[in-house]
Structures are given as structure tokens and as C-alpha cells.
Amino acid sequence: MMAAGQAALHGKSVLLLEKMQHPGLKLGITGKGRCNLTNQTEIEDFLRRFGKNGRFLKPAFHIFFVDQLRSFLSSIGIPTKIERGNRIFPDGVPAPRVSRTLKNWVIDSGVIIKTHSPVSKILINNGKIEGVKLAGSETVIHANNVILATGGTSYPRTGSTGDGYLLAAEIGHRIIDPQPSLVPLEIDTPFLAKIDGLTLKNVTASVWINSKKAAREFGEMSFTEFGVTGPIILTLSKIVVEAVKHNKSIQLSIDLKPALDHRQLDRRLLRDFHQFPNMSFHNILKKLLPSQLIPVCLQQLKIPAQKPGSQITGEERKHLRLWLKDFHFTVSGHRPIDEAIITSGGIDLQEVHSKTMESRIIKNLYFAGEVLDIDADTGGYNLQAAFSTGFLAGISASQTLN
Numbered sequence: 010m011m012a013a014g015q016a017a018l019h020g021k022s023v024l025l026l027e028k029m030q031h032p033g034l035k036l037g038i039t040g041k042g043r044c045n046l047t048n049q050t051e052i053e054d055f056l057r058r059f060g061k062n063g064r065f066l067k068p069a070f071h072i073f074f075v076d077q078l079r080s081f082l083s084s085i086g087i088p089t090k091i092e093r094g095n096r097i098f099p100d101g102v103p104a105p106r107v108s109r110t111l112k113n114w115v116i117d118s119g120v121i122i123k124t125h126s127p128v129s130k131i132l133i134n135n136g137k138i139e140g141v142k143l144a145g146s147e148t149v150i151h152a153n154n155v156i157l158a159t160g161g162t163s164y165p166r167t168g169s170t171g172d173g174y175l176l177a178a179e180i181g182h183r184i185i186d187p188q189p190s191l192v193p194l195e196i197d198t199p200f201l202a203k204i205d206g207l208t209l210k211n212v213t214a215s216v217w218i219n220s221k222k223a224a225r226e227f228g229e230m231s232f233t234e235f236g237v238t239g240p241i242i243l244t245l246s247k248i249v250v251e252a253v254k255h256n257k258s259i260q261l262s263i264d265l266k267p268a269l270d271h272r273q274l275d276r277r278l279l280r281d282f283h284q285f286p287n288m289s290f291h292n293i294l295k296k297l298l299p300s301q302l303i304p305v306c307l308q309q310l311k312i313p314a315q316k317p318g319s320q321i322t323g324e325e326r327k328h329l330r331l332w333l334k335d336f337h338f339t340v341s342g343h344r345p346i347d348e349a350i351i352t353s354g355g356i357d358l359q360e361v362h363s364k365t366m367e368s369r370i371i372k373n374l375y376f377a378g379e380v381l382d383i384d385a386d387t388g389g390y391n392l393q394a395a396f397s398t399g400f401l402a403g404i405s406a407s408q409t410l411n
């Protein structure tokens with residue numbers, strides 16, 4: 010939508026072909042319905058979030074970065090505000106309305122949107138774009154330029170089913186193997202049903218691969234019917250996906266009291282047991298844990314729920330402390346790519362001009378967004394990359410139309 014709108018604003022005739030009933034369905038469910046649009050972070054740090062491929066985005070960010078995105082959104086009626094972690098959200102505009110507003114801007118810019126129109130082929134003549142063909146139709150739509158912005162391959166109900174990879178591969182582009190990134194993890198434990206729906210805030214989760222600590226994140230996570238998700242789990246998932254691929258053993262350890270080291274936590278537990286000598290262990294745990302976790306703790310520690318605080322032995326206190334600092338389980342895998350927040354892999358960046366987003370193989374073919382081999386952490390980075398590359402692709406395509 011950004012690419013189409015920009016090309017039209019530069020006076021060109023633009024047709025946006027959308028496979029679904031509306032463009033921007035995925036945008037409408039981002040950020041848990043709140044749309045984490047971008048992040049108020051310095052450009053160098055922003056680029057780092059994309060790993061080694063980040064530098065490809067430099068020219069796009071150079072012409073359209075956080076401030077430009079915020080002014081643009083504000084100009085179309087979407088004011089923004091900064092929240093925790095420098096995340097930028099619309100101020101009072103839910104994600105589905107952000108998507109509708111953007112679509113209206115696209116139409117107002119002069120773009121014709123044709124929905125229910127899945128592109129099935131990009132037509133080339135003598136190494137130059139000729140147009141596209143729609144699925145189930147022999148009609149050729151002639152075009153001087155094509156911008157491919159078909160997204161990744163996660164959440165297929167939003168229309169992102171990986172078509173762009175096939176379309177580009179068919180005309181000679183190399184595709185870096187699409188993989189789930191930012192994906193929930195499956196854990197192997199009998200007590201999952203007891204804690205399904207539980208959210209833990211301010212905890213530290215560490216991933217151990219083949220018994221070696223591989224990564225650690227502090228923040229929020231949740232349990233689901235199949236395992237774990239939430240911001241810190243999604244961030245850790247990248248490393249887990251790699252480890253699963255290589256059949257490594259993976260453990261997830263949660264420190265439920267990261268603000269206290271072992272000595273401080275021991276003192277805190279001693280104080281609680283002394284302060285409440287007649288209170289049952291079960292009730293003392295209420296001061297330490299969310300209620301959903303108590304049955305799990307009791308079951309794992311095998312300390313009788315009714316045992317009064319004064320009778321908890323030094324050994325039992327030590328077990329509790331170790332449990333609170335290392336509540337762990339085996340990671341048995343990750344959810345399928347359909348459920349990933351983002352797809353890593355995609356159009357090989359070696360074959361795309363970063364200053365224009367034009368293909369190095371086929372003239373007048375451009376790329377934008379997640380279809381490219383770029384992906385970052387949660388925090389608004391992925392949407393900014395989609396908007397920035399879309400902006401650059403739209404402007405570049407409009408300049409070559411003559």
C-alpha cells in the first residue's frame with residue numbers, strides 16, 4: 010500500500026492487485042490489535058535488530074525512517090505515541106482502523122485497488138517486465154513496472170502464503186529458504202494444562218542448547234495449550250528454530266525472581282517463613298507466585314501444601330529457591346511457520362539494489378516488505394522495514410516509468 014500510494018502520488022497510474030477481500034489484513038492484527046508501528050530508536054541500533062542483513066535497509070531508512078513514518082501517519086489521521094521499550098503505537102487508533110485508513114489514503118492517492126486478484130505469474134519479455142497474469146484467468150495485465158510486496162508465509166489467512174517466493178523464483182530470483190522466525194515454542198511437560206493462559210511479567214528466560222546457555226531475555230511471556238509464547242519467547246525462538254533443525258537438545262529455564270540473587274532470595278524466603286510460622290506453605294507461596302503456578306510448584310517440590318512455615322526445613326527452602334530461579338522444561342519444537350509472526354529468508358538481497366529496491370536481474374521489477382530476506386525482533390522494526398522499503402520501491406518505480 011505504501012509503495013502503490015507513493016507511485017501514484019508521483020503522478021503515475023497504479024493498479025494494486027490484492028489476493029484477499031482487503032489489502033492490509035495482516036496489518037490489522039499486528040501488535041495484538043494495537044499495531045506496533047515502529048520504534049523510536051537510533052538508526053544504527055535499528056539496523057542491528059535485523060542482524061547481518063540490516064545494512065541492506067540503510068538507503069531505505071535514509072529516506073523514510075521513524076520520524077517520516079510518524080509524520081506521514083499523522084497526516085492521514087493516525088497520531089502516534091511512544092510506549093515502553095520505545096515502541097511506537099497509534100494513539101487511540103486500533104490496528105484494523107490503521108489498515109482501513111491506509112487503504113483510504115491509497116485510494117485517495119489515485120490507486121485503483123482490485124481485490125480477490127491473486128497474481129499467478131510475472132510476465133517478462135527480453136529481461137524486462139511486461140505485466141502480470143492473475144490466477145484462473147488468461148488475461149494479461151500490462152504494466153511497465155511491477156512491485157512485488159506479497160509478504161512472507163505466516164498467518165496465511167491474511168493472504169501471506171509465500172506466493173511472492175514462487176513468483177520471483179520462476180523468473181530467476183534466488184530464494185533464501187523461508188523459515189519461521191518469532192514463533193511460539195512447544196514444551197514437553199505434563200503440567201501445561203494447569204498453567205495454560207498464565208502470563209509472567211518481569212521474568213528472565215534462558216535457552217540452553219546441548220547443556221550450554223545460548224541466550225537470555227528479560228520481560229514478558231505466556232503459557233498456551235501447546236507451550237510458550239510472548240515477547241521474550243519470540244525473541245529467543247530464532248535460536249531455537251536453528252537448534253531444532255539440527256536435532257539439538259533444548260531446555261528453557263525461567264528465573265521467576267530475576268531481581269534477587271540466590272542470597273537475597275534465600276533471605277526473603279527465611280523472612281517469610283519466620284514472619285508467618287503458622288501459615289501453610291500453600292498460602293506462603295501465594296506471596297511468591299501467581300496462583301496458577303502454585304499447584305505446579307507443590308507437585309514438583311513435593312512439599313506438603315499444609316505444612317506450616319515454621320516447619321519448612323533448610324533443605325526444602327533451598328529446593329524452593331532453586332525452583333524459583335530455575336523453573337525449567339524441555340523444548341520439544343516450535344510451532345509451524347503458519348503461526349510465526351515473521352518469516353526469515355526470502356528474496357536474496359544480493360539480487361536487489363538497496364538504493365532503489367529494483368531487481369538486479371529483471372529491469373523494472375521491484376520488491377518491498379517481508380518478501381525480502383529481512384526480519385527483525387519484535388518492537389515495531391518489521392513494520393518500519395515494510396513501510397520504508399515500500400516507500401523507496403514506490404518512488405523508484407515511479408521514476409523509471411517514463
Ligand SMILES: Cc1cc2nc3c(=O)[nH]c(=O)nc-3n(C[C@H](O)[C@H](O)[C@H](O)COP(=O)(O)OP(=O)(O)OC[C@H]3O[C@@H](n4cnc5c(N)ncnc54)[C@H](O)[C@@H]3O)c2cc1C
Pocket residue numbers: 026027028029031032033034035036038039040041044045046047126127128129158159160161163164167168169170171172173349350351377378379380388389390391392393395
Ligand atoms: C500476528 C502478527 C502480529 C504482528 N505484529 C507486528 C507488530 O506489532 N509490529 C511489527 O513491526 N510487525 C508485526 N508483525 C509483522 C508484520 O505484520 C509484517 O512484517 C508486515 O505485515 C509485512 O508487510 P508486507 O506488506 O511485506 O506483507 P503483508 O502484510 O503480509 O502483506 C502482503 C499482501 O500481499 C497479498 N498477496 C500475497 N500473495 C499475493 C498474490 N499472489 N497476489 C496478490 N496479492 C497477494 C496478501 O494478501 C497481503 O495483503 C506481526 C505479524 C503477525 C503475523
